[in-house]
Amino acid sequence: MHNRFLQLAAPGVRDLHPYQPGKPISELEREYGISNSIKLASNENPLGPSDAALTAIREASRQIHLYPDGNGYELKQALAAKHGVPLEAITLGNGSNEVIMLAAETFLTAQDEAIYSQHGFAAYPIAVQAIGATARVVPALATDSAMPRGDDLAGFAERVNAKTRMVFIANPNNPTGTWLEAEALRAFIRSLPDKVIVIVDQAYFEYNLGADYGDASAWLSEFPNLVVARSFSKAYGLAGLRIGYCLSHPDVASLMNRVRLAFNTSVLAQAAAIAALQATDYLEKTRQINDSGLASLSDFCTRHGIPYSPSRGNFLLIDVQRDAMPVYEKLLRAGIIVRPVGGYGLPECLRISIGLPDEMERLMAALPAVLDLS
Ligand SMILES: *Cc1c(COP(=O)(O)O)cnc(C)c1O
Numbered sequence: 001m002h003n004r005f006l007q008l009a010a011p012g013v014r015d016l017h018p019y020q021p022g023k024p025i026s027e028l029e030r031e032y033g034i035s036n037s038i039k040l041a042s043n044e045n046p047l048g049p050s051d052a053a054l055t056a057i058r059e060a061s062r063q064i065h066l067y068p069d070g071n072g073y074e075l076k077q078a079l080a081a082k083h084g085v086p087l088e089a090i091t092l093g094n095g096s097n098e099v100i101m102l103a104a105e106t107f108l109t110a111q112d113e114a115i116y117s118q119h120g121f122a123a124y125p126i127a128v129q130a131i132g133a134t135a136r137v138v139p140a141l142a143t144d145s146a147m148p149r150g151d152d153l154a155g156f157a158e159r160v161n162a163k164t165r166m167v168f169i170a171n172p173n174n175p176t177g178t179w180l181e182a183e184a185l186r187a188f189i190r191s192l193p194d195k196v197i198v199i200v201d202q203a204y205f206e207y208n209l210g211a212d213y214g215d216a217s218a219w220l221s222e223f224p225n226l227v228v229a230r231s232f233s234k235a236y237g238l239a240g241l242r243i244g245y246c247l248s249h250p251d252v253a254s255l256m257n258r259v260r261l262a263f264n265t266s267v268l269a270q271a272a273a274i275a276a277l278q279a280t281d282y283l284e285k286t287r288q289i290n291d292s293g294l295a296s297l298s299d300f301c302t303r304h305g306i307p308y309s310p311s312r313g314n315f316l317l318i319d320v321q322r323d324a325m326p327v328y329e330k331l332l333r334a335g336i337i338v339r340p341v342g343g344y345g346l347p348e349c350l351r352i353s354i355g356l357p358d359e360m361e362r363l364m365a366a367l368p369a370v371l372d373l374s
């Protein structure tokens with residue numbers, strides 16, 4: 001539709017498409033007149049919030065007439081102890097989405113180039129385009145490769161030039177679930193000119209990621225140009241509170257702090273995050289449910305000849321080998337919300353978040369009919 005203010009918008013904003021979130025359960029039930037539906041669409045923790053976080057929120061709610069600590073001192077203390085970094089290395093954000101945006105606002109200009117993968121996380125193209133910088137998009141690895149639709153580090157390296165200012169890598173990536181092995185990623189970062197800021201987005205870090213996976217926060221002393229983003233939205237179960245952070249060289253954090261809005265993380269989010277860091281049983285259960293759900297869905301796909309990208313996240317990208325929208329619609333009618341990913345250039349795929357065992361059973365019971373499998 002024509003927008004009468006289009007010509008007034010900043011050039012990058014004119015071509016921007018808003019982020020398409022997963023359909024909320026309430027909207028589905030309203031539109032289809034059904035009940036008892038389940039949402040496997042937004043990579044949320046199916047266990048619900050931890051008791052520790054709920055208790056902390058109740059306690060902190062007595063303080064909501066006050067502005068939050070704009071510096072987030074107590075949460076930063078807890079994170080500094082956890083990661084063995086100084087407080088000055090930490091930047092808190094309204095979700096890790098915000099720290100990704102802050103990094104881009106701090107370092108990118110319309111004259112610069114930024115590199116990310118073809119099916120890379122949606123926040124990267126939005127950040128780069130909003131600033132009007134030039135995106136260099138790396139074609140994904142082939143569907144018949146060992147890491148179907150994954151990030152091609154050689155392709156990233158080929159696109160680095162004098163104008164490159166930022167590189168964005170999600171490990172594992174959303175929506176593909178694909179990952180990069182520690183040594184390959186580390187060697188790539190080492191190969192970058194030190195004037196290139198590299199964001200390694202580890203939103204799924206708290207899941208079981210395998211022995212070949214690397215903790216990028218351990219590389220910060222080696223790479224002053226590295227920014228490691230983490231989230232409380234996934235394994236920590238706090239997506240609705242909006243809290244995330246990044247670790248970087250203190251000088252990088254100090255620049256990002258100039259751009260950050262004063263009270264970007266709330267009283268409740270800060271308190272819940274501190275408590276979530278202590279909730280080790282909840283995290284353990286989260287991992288266990290994810291491992292078993294991911295294994296059973298992957299096995300199901302293998303048994304039924306449904307191709308998928310191997311995943312180390314809390315979701316699986318399946319290839320339905322036809323327009324995925326009618327499949328998505330049929331699942332909606334069965335009360336199951338999954339995520340179409342046409343916006344990621346994957347019109348024949350669906351991203352399915354790992355739910356509780358009975359939710360996975362319900363999905364796997366519905367899929368054969370929906371996909372006309374015998
Ligand atoms: C979910 C996700 C995020 C984060 O989200 P926030 O809720 O903003 O913390 C960041 N990166 C990737 C790759 C994700 O999948």
